[in-house]
Amino acid sequence: MIRTGKLLASVAVVAMMSFGAQAEDNTFRYATTGDILGLDPHMHNHGTTNAVKGMIYGALVHRKYDLTLEPDLAESWENIDDVTWEFKLREGVTFHDGTPFTADDVLYSYERINQDGSEMRGFLSNVETIEKVDDHTIRIVTKGPDPILLQNLSLFFIVSQDFKEANDAFDVVVGGGTTNFANLNANGTGPYRLVEWQQDNRLVMEINEDFWGYDDLETNVRRAVFMPIGSDSTRVAAILSGEIDMMYPVPLQDVPRLDQDADIEVLQGPELRTIFLGMDQHRDELLDMPGSGENPFKDVRVRQAFAHALDLDAIQRVVMRGASTPTGSMIAPGIVGFDEEIAEPYEFNPERSRELLAEAGYPDGFPVTLDCPNDRYVNDEAICSAVIPMLRRIGIDANLNAQTLSLHFNKMGAAENYNTSFYMLGWTPGTYDALNAFQNLINEDAVWNSGRFFNERIEELTAQIAVTVDEDERNELIREAMQIHKDEVGHLPLHQQALAWAVRTDRVEHIEQRPFNDVDLRYVRMRD
Amino acid sequence: MLDFIVQRLVQAVFVMLTVAMISFSLFQFVGDPVNNMLGPEATAEQRLAARETLGLNDPIPVQFTKWVGNAVQGEFGQSYRMGRPVSDLIAQRLPATLELVAVSALIAVFVGVPMGVYTGLKRNSFLSKIFLTVSLIGISLPTFLIGILLILLFGVTLGWLPTFGRGGLTNIGNWETSLLTARGWSHLILPAITLALFQLTLIMRLVRAEMLEVLRTDYIKFAKARGLRQRSINFGHALKNTLVPVITIMGLQIGALLAFSIITETVFQWPGMGLLIIQAINFGDIPIMSSYLVLVALFFVIINLVVDLLYYVVDPRLRIERTAGAH
Numbered sequence: 001m002i003r004t005g006k007l008l009a010s011v012a013v014v015a016m017m018s019f020g021a022q023a024e025d026n027t028f029r030y031a032t033t034g035d036i037l038g039l040d041p042h043m044h045n046h047g048t049t050n051a052v053k054g055m056i057y058g059a060l061v062h063r064k065y066d067l068t069l070e071p072d073l074a075e076s077w078e079n080i081d082d083v084t085w086e087f088k089l090r091e092g093v094t095f096h097d098g099t100p101f102t103a104d105d106v107l108y109s110y111e112r113i114n115q116d117g118s119e120m121r122g123f124l125s126n127v128e129t130i131e132k133v134d135d136h137t138i139r140i141v142t143k144g145p146d147p148i149l150l151q152n153l154s155l156f157f158i159v160s161q162d163f164k165e166a167n168d169a170f171d172v173v174v175g176g177g178t179t180n181f182a183n184l185n186a187n188g189t190g191p192y193r194l195v196e197w198q199q200d201n202r203l204v205m206e207i208n209e210d211f212w213g214y215d216d217l218e219t220n221v222r223r224a225v226f227m228p229i230g231s232d233s234t235r236v237a238a239i240l241s242g243e244i245d246m247m248y249p250v251p252l253q254d255v256p257r258l259d260q261d262a263d264i265e266v267l268q269g270p271e272l273r274t275i276f277l278g279m280d281q282h283r284d285e286l287l288d289m290p291g292s293g294e295n296p297f298k299d300v301r302v303r304q305a306f307a308h309a310l311d312l313d314a315i316q317r318v319v320m321r322g323a324s325t326p327t328g329s330m331i332a333p334g335i336v337g338f339d340e341e342i343a344e345p346y347e348f349n350p351e352r353s354r355e356l357l358a359e360a361g362y363p364d365g366f367p368v369t370l371d372c373p374n375d376r377y378v379n380d381e382a383i384c385s386a387v388i389p390m391l392r393r394i395g396i397d398a399n400l401n402a403q404t405l406s407l408h409f410n411k412m413g414a415a416e417n418y419n420t421s422f423y424m425l426g427w428t429p430g431t432y433d434a435l436n437a438f439q440n441l442i443n444e445d446a447v448w449n450s451g452r453f454f455n456e457r458i459e460e461l462t463a464q465i466a467v468t469v470d471e472d473e474r475n476e477l478i479r480e481a482m483q484i485h486k487d488e489v490g491h492l493p494l495h496q497q498a499l500a501w502a503v504r505t506d507r508v509e510h511i512e513q514r515p516f517n518d519v520d521l522r523y524v525r526m527r528d
Numbered sequence: 529m530l531d532f533i534v535q536r537l538v539q540a541v542f543v544m545l546t547v548a549m550i551s552f553s554l555f556q557f558v559g560d561p562v563n564n565m566l567g568p569e570a571t572a573e574q575r576l577a578a579r580e581t582l583g584l585n586d587p588i589p590v591q592f593t594k595w596v597g598n599a600v601q602g603e604f605g606q607s608y609r610m611g612r613p614v615s616d617l618i619a620q621r622l623p624a625t626l627e628l629v630a631v632s633a634l635i636a637v638f639v640g641v642p643m644g645v646y647t648g649l650k651r652n653s654f655l656s657k658i659f660l661t662v663s664l665i666g667i668s669l670p671t672f673l674i675g676i677l678l679i680l681l682f683g684v685t686l687g688w689l690p691t692f693g694r695g696g697l698t699n700i701g702n703w704e705t706s707l708l709t710a711r712g713w714s715h716l717i718l719p720a721i722t723l724a725l726f727q728l729t730l731i732m733r734l735v736r737a738e739m740l741e742v743l744r745t746d747y748i749k750f751a752k753a754r755g756l757r758q759r760s761i762n763f764g765h766a767l768k769n770t771l772v773p774v775i776t777i778m779g780l781q782i783g784a785l786l787a788f789s790i791i792t793e794t795v796f797q798w799p800g801m802g803l804l805i806i807q808a809i810n811f812g813d814i815p816i817m818s819s820y821l822v823l824v825a826l827f828f829v830i831i832n833l834v835v836d837l838l839y840y841v842v843d844p845r846l847r848i849e850r851t852a853g854a855h
Contacts, residue, residue, distance in 0.1 A: 037609075038610065116574060180610075180611045180612075183610070183611065184612075198620075199610065199617075200799060200803055200807060201693070201694075202693075227797075228797075229692060229693075229797045230794060230797065230803075230806075231794055231795055231797065233676050233679075233795075234676075234679065234691065234692050234796065234797055237676075237679045237680065237683055237684050237691040237692070238683075238691050238692050240683075240684045241683045241684045241687055241690070241691050242687070243683075243690055243691055243692070375810075404810065405810075406810060406811065406812055415562075415575070
């Protein structure tokens with residue numbers, strides 16, 4: 001009896017050993033925290049999702065890893081006048097199902113992206129019409145001079161008209177009601193084609209040998225498996241054991257542990273997202289001070305006091321373990337319009353804060369609740385927990401309300417009519433241009449201007465930025481607006497969090513780390 | 529027997545209605561699904577329209593009645609997150625969870641009961657003491673920690689077993705199984721052990737205590753006096769008499785396995801119902817959450833019914849009462 005037991009055990013062990021991670025050649029397996037939201041190229045606007053769509057679908061232009069643009073489905077383009085652009089489309093391109101790509105597909109895609117359900121339509125909001133000149137020439141007419149049209153076009157994915165019509169998939173359907181063909185199937189012109197997608201489990205792509213630029217591709221990845229792994233420790237274990245070749249983000253506390261492993265390299269770099277705090281400057285009465293009829297945040301001195309009370313270096317050192325860049329700007333380096341001088345953080349000076357509060361008439365502070373997500377940004381709750389005592393130190397009776405992201409964004413967003421006095425938010429300008437930050441965070445009608453900061457001069461400047469084509473002139477306008485925003489302390493910028501990717505160097509020869517924290521397989525090379 | 533089953537099923541319907549009602553009232557606190565569905569840039573009118581189409585503007589009792597009405601016809605609605613039928617999503621995930629729970633339950637029973645018998649019979653042996661000490665760990669460590677420790681040891685340090693997910697799957701009809709290939713088992717074994725460990729130690733300790741009790745009784749002494757073989761006394765007489773409480777606990781615990789599988793599935797990224805429900809909660813996906821809770825309630829009801837029926841199998845006294853019709 002005992003002998004059979006031993007025998008079985010050893011058989012089991014031998015059998016197990018043969019299941020050790022064995023990877024097929026040139027299959028790149030990578031993981032991140034969550035799955036894509038869907039495959040419909042005109043539905044969700046979400047980082048991981050856009051990255052996967054960007055490999056399966058083509059756009060008129062493609063954004064390279066270094067944020068510059070290169071021709072994709074458009075071979076060349078020229079400005080005919082201030083508002084008219086003519087694009088020469090690439091010939092001989094086919095979709096994954098073999099249908100040829102023509103100007104009609106661009107027009108169809110434009111019509112499709114312009115529906116109510118689409119989160120992507122904002123990228124083309126400045127487009128008046130798209131006209132077909134011939135099968136391989138189109139003209140885009142904008143509503144006014146548009147300096148960032150090309151930037152926006154990199155996220156305008158082109159679908160096949162025949163394919164969508166054959167499958168009755170014109171409508172962008174969000175949520176319940178009907179099943180959505182376009183969100184579960186994909187047919188693009190990109191370098192990779194979809195093999196299968198099992199939601200929350202795995203998404204498999206393989207190289208498209210008919211890709212128009214196949215011969216010039218840097219990548220040698222034949223097949224890629226993308227796996228969402230939510231639990232941090234499981235993701236770390238998976239790369240340590242060699243079951244995946246690359247994963248991100250690396251939890252900050254595990255960076256040294258992974259770096260010690262001879263076969264693993266941790267790549268770190270700055271991300272384009274800026275984390276900041278916002279203050280309600282609109283209500284006449286602060287939510288935490290019912291009956292007082294006062295909103296201290298309306299006074300710029302109070303906002304300055306908050307700015308000088310935050311020890312950003314301490315947050316960077318202790319909470320972020322060095323993996324962040326403290327900033328005084330709402331945009332990150334790499335975004336068009338970034339200015340070094342504005343990015344200099346406010347001086348840390350709690351003495352000055354107390355003086356300012358006293359001048360403003362709040363020598364004993366006031367109560368305020370900081371709304372914070374606890375599962376959205378790197379160490380979000382920990383950052384907020386560090387901010388609380390910094391504010392208490394200058395006499396503010398600060399309290400923390402940290403909750404899961406859907407509740408947080410509901411509370412602080414338009415859905416609950418900006419039901420917050422003090423909140424944390426992070427933002428990456430989707431167009432990699434400062435204008436996007438103004439339009440989404442700072443302008444009067446901006447959707448995520450939850451504190452409803454308002455400055456008339458900034459409104460004027462934004463309107464000019466939107467139509468100024470000359471680069472230097474435009475940057476100067478951005479600088480001026482950003483300076484006003486900083487002087488007025490419209491928001492309290494904290495930092496850009498760092499990207500941390502872990503790569504198995506025994507399998508992967510080279511990978512380009514894009515600052516928007518997602519993987520483009522075009523820039524991955526495996527060892528042979 | 530039949531009227532007993534019918535009676536149980538009627539009770540089951542009420543249990544499930546209650547669960548559904550409670551879960552519906554809980555969903556008021558998970559955040560607005562419309563916001564998640566439409567994204568930040570949707571206008572107020574779009575939100576209103578979406579709420580209208582989804583029926584979220586109706587009062588809760590109306591929503592509840594509608595949902596039950598559809599559920600009775602086997603129509604569980606569409607997931608808000610993906611716009612796919614909930615029944616499809618659950619059918620896709622159910623095999624993973626059921627296989628995990630079934631294998632864990634089998635491990636718990638077929639390892640736990642013999643260990644319990646052994647420690648009951650040989651109270652003072654060295655091995656018994658090791659079993660008891662180790663079982664303390666099983667009882668006191670939380671599941672997620674056990675999972676991570678196992679991953680670290682067998683996945684990372686030794687490199688014998690995969691650390692996450694399912695693999696080596698074969699399709700039998702719509703049922704994706706990992707039980708038919710060695711690779712499938714290699715993925716299954718760590719999460720199954722993680723999930724089983726607590727139940728295993730519980731069963732072992734229970735069987736041991738019961739064995740100690742039974743071994744002191746007179747009929748064991750008589751059996752010995754009759755000269756029966758030790759083996760048949762231990763298993764035929766003693767063990768059989770310990771089984772009624774063990775079956776009761778086991779029934780309850782299989783339900784707990786289903787519930788705990790949420791944690792195990794998260795740690796091992798096991799693509800089952802647990803992961804589905806976690807993501808549904810994050811998104812505010814009400815159709816999935818309500819269907820899941822009702823399904824789990826259904827499992828509990830079925831398990832308890834099976835447990836009741838098993839009593840008849842192991843305890844002849846109950847059968848006699850029934851056939852005599854002394855009711």
